Amino acid sequence: MALVVLLCNLSVMxxxxxxxxxxxxxAIAVITGxxxxxxxxxxxxxxxxxxxxxxxxDILNDLLQNHHIKGLNYRQVxxxxxxxxxxxxxxxxxxxxDNSYDFARKSPAHRKSxxxxxxxxxxxxxxxxxxxxxxx
Numbered sequence: 001m002a003l004v005v006l007l008c009n010l011s012v013m014x015x016x017x018x019x020x021x022x023x024x025x026x027a028i029a030v031i032t033g034x035x036x037x038x039x040x041x042x043x044x045x046x047x048x049x050x051x052x053x054x055x056x057x058d059i060l061n062d063l064l065q066n067h068h069i070k071g072l073n074y075r076q077v078x079x080x081x082x083x084x085x086x087x088x089x090x091x092x093x094x095x096x097x098d099n100s101y102d103f104a105r106k107s108p109a110h111r112k113s114x115x116x117x118x119x120x121x122x123x124x125x126x127x128x129x130x131x132x133x134x135x136x
Contacts, residue, residue, distance in 0.1 A: 037061045046082050056096045060114065064127065074122040084116070092116040096129070108134040 038044065040063040044055040063069075069077065077092065084092035093113050100109035115128045 040067055042080065042082070051101055052098075053095055056094070057112065060096055060129070063114075064129075069116060069127050070124050072124045074118060077116055077124060081116075085113075090118050090120075092118075093130075100134075110134075 037058045037060070038055075040059045044059050045053075045063070047053065047055050067080070069080075072080065081092075081094060085095045086093035093115050095111075095113055097110060097112040099105050100111060110131070110133045112129065112131045115130055116124055117126050117128070119125050
């Protein structure tokens with residue numbers, strides 16, 4: 001009988017401990033932003049071989065939410081993000097994802113870009129994330 005009571009008490013203690021571990025793990029995940037991406041920095045943004053920029057997608061949200069691009073001038077954008085992959089007089093395009101050159105891919109080609117729009121005075125008026133997936 002004493003053994004049964006001991007086992008019941010042990011079982012309750014284990015359940016409480018498991019609950020505490022779960023709550024602690026959840027709190028850590030929420031605080032650290034588990035899965036929400038990394039912080040933007042110029043080195044991460046620039047990392048790539050000209051065809052692939054593997055870190056950009058992970059830091060894009062932080063760039064857009066915490067770094068004020070709107071209102072920057074042409075030179076400040078270049079200083080912050082480097083030279084764009086495409087440009088014309090009123091917009092820059094920075095490649096985020098592009099698997100179209102991967103001919104071994106099993107899924108349709110997918111492209112994602114950050115578009116930075118400028119006024120005639122070379123000041124950023126807005127940004128846009130453009131995504132396109134080819135049809136099979």
